[in-house]
Amino acid sequence: MSAISIVQFGLVGLSMGAVYALIGLGFTTIFRASSIVNFAQGEFVMLGALLTNFFMMTCLLSYLPSALLGTLGVVLFGLALQVLVIHPIKRAGVLIMIMGTLGASIVIRNISLPISLLPKLEYLREPFVLPQVTTSIQAIQLAGVRISMQRIWVVGVSLMLLCLLHYFSNFTRIGNAMESSATDRLAAQLVGIQTERMVLYSFTISAAVGAIGGILIAPIFSMRYDSGAILGLKGFVGAVLGGWGKISGAVLGGFVLGVVESFCVGLIPGYGSRYQQMWAFLILIGILYIRPQGIIGLEEEK
């Protein structure tokens, strides 16, 4: 357990954490706009990578156009989700919403299966990786620590997206409208903000951000049509860990989760790597025991 390996795992954790942060951001954005939790969020991540792969493999487009079209495609899926599934069942309560988005998640996850029956599309069933953003440099060495280029891209693009969103929320008219409608729906409606439209915008943002996250980590971890579910849950865990209801909480929690998970995987002798999918949820149950409101969450008034 050398100092170098600790740093190594920390950096790996940061890049995973960046993705969790993006996913958690997606959850929180939709929640702030509409008070619902979209359990299909993780599918946006998978779909971004899947669609990009499709555009590259079947439409033979190059990386960047494919990624852009892929992201766009996911946004369309996100809007379809809101219009076809979420809006119709909104009034029926939390339970139905959970089941509805879970059902949607099952649908999105399995759409590629029948499609993969078509000629030349069998690859849709298989695990895949996307190309890295830059292929010239594989990794850089810094003080004895090897950092893969793609991971730098992941963290870099994520931070850039977060800055963009921060600017958007606080300095643009639409962003302000979304923030207002998240803070006090009724008041926002009273001043003429169309909160329903804000919900659509929130889905657009969440879908896009999720898709980009998926496109960025697909080169590092292979993705498959069913990879989305777990990622989504972990992103949710991150947002709860950081402090639910706040964008900053989702981002902080995502990064913290990524790092802690990485430490668990790398530094617990014998079991760390074997049970790697489990740590995030143990962390969740732990945080519920110790500090249910999350790291920067407000304690609930009795």
Place this chain on the structure above:
Amino acid sequence: MRRASPNKINVLAALILGVLPLIFPEDFLRVLCLGAIYSIASLGMSLLLGYTGQISLGQAAFLGIGAYTTAILTTRFNWPVILAFFISFLISSFIAFIVGKPVLRTKGYFLALATLGFGEIFYVFVCRTDPIIGGLFGIGGVPYFSIAGYEFSSYVQIYYLDWAILFGLLLYSQNIVNSRIGRAFRAISTDEVAASATGIDVTRLKLKAFVISGGYAGIAGSLLSTYLSTAQPHGYQVDLSIFIVLAVIVGGLGNLWGSIVATVVLTWLKDEQLSRYQEYSALIYGIIIILALIFIPQGIGPLKQRYISSWKLELLGRKFKLIFKR
């Protein structure tokens, strides 16, 4: 919540179910055996979700705990099945107690997340642990259920066994529902604050409901492992948890018989009909879930419907009285 007359329905159902094996071929019984086993888990979930209003998406894990406990005790330690069965019930109840304590501090979306998380923990654990648990392959060679030498090996025998146990648990559940505890559960589900002010220890009772549902699931899991002769990870994933919750919703929240009927129907749908379509089955399943939620969010025995219709009946009754008075 008083049904037309639970006893009448119970007796009628018992008669019909008791006679079925004499009429239908073994193949048909297969679905009913499986349906009965899953119904046991749905019954527990009905008490937790339908009556106490707690959303748990980790039921599959408790089924798995029951299944694996039975499998391990019978194959690795050669315990008699009936003993393993009881221990499975106790262990799944106990683990439900341990998990429930922290997890039930949350509500709604977060409770769903926490229980999903627990389900994942269980699944990853059994997939990745080889000694005793058998990893991805699981445990095979689980013997048939037997009591004092009598073995339940044919479909007919298993059918009666499963439905008898289901019936016993149903009666138990009906008694709970019609008691002080049942009212307390219902109070918690509609208004926790008022329930608390009325003297109900909400935290404790939620935990009790959670433990009961975990125990029922453990029983179901145990029966499942003897039925399938195996305990494997892939039968106890999120999909099963979603399935059980869906059955309870479709059957009607607050309707015990409804959960059973819905579970049997959904089992038939899923295992018989959908498995034919391979690539399409999961997709169709997801679409069915969404459609079901959009069109029948209140299930086949809707709770609210009943109270509206009984009020209408009341008014109708009074009108009749006025007419007859003349």
Place this chain on the structure above:
Amino acid sequence: MILQIRDLSKKFSGLMALTGISFGIKKGTITALIGPNGAGKTTVLQIVSGIVRASTGIILYREEDITRATPHEICDLGIARTFQLIRLFPDMTVLENVMTGMHTRARSGVLLSGFRPPVVRKEEKWIREESHTILDFMGIRDKADWQAMTLPYGQQRLVEISRALASKPSLLMLDEPAAGMNAEEREVLAKKIMEIGERGVTVLLIEHDVGMVMEISDWIVVLNYGRVVAEGTPEVIQKDSKVIEVYLGM
């Protein structure tokens, strides 16, 4: 003094809802808590019943410190309440609501209830009969099998009070019970509250209906902006200049 409130304060992120509230309630009396909207009356009730935690202060019930007690513990000790916005259990009948109110007085646990042995059956019967008796006392026995939410508002309030009475409290706290009632219903309510008092139950009444308050209360505590402004018998309060100012200044 069955209930003593000492130096109670409550801060809600920036707003001082209550400051240094101190008063006592004598056993067997009907004590009213009055004051303009926003004076903090309901907050006091929320804190006494354990739903909201006090920022500072002590609440003594029969000399016992209940400041940190949970709502259900408080009900166990003998304090019951109704809510400003009626909170009946919507999917239950009137009778079931009242039977639920008897939760603390019964003993059948989960395990035993499932088997429904004679002990449990007997207790159920007793719960049912007691509940009918209470509904009878409140004058709504004929509505026992109605769905609670289909009753007229005034009668729903009577159901809520019945539910509170079911736990056999020594202290009954009513939060604006007359709100939404017409004159006839108020008369019935006033009469019922007095009857409840006559049976030895101490009553803490939050009410805006000054007429009713003056008519049935033994003691009145006046609140304004989270502080106690005056205390005394109805006669004294009616003449108190501070109180008149509080009400005229609205």
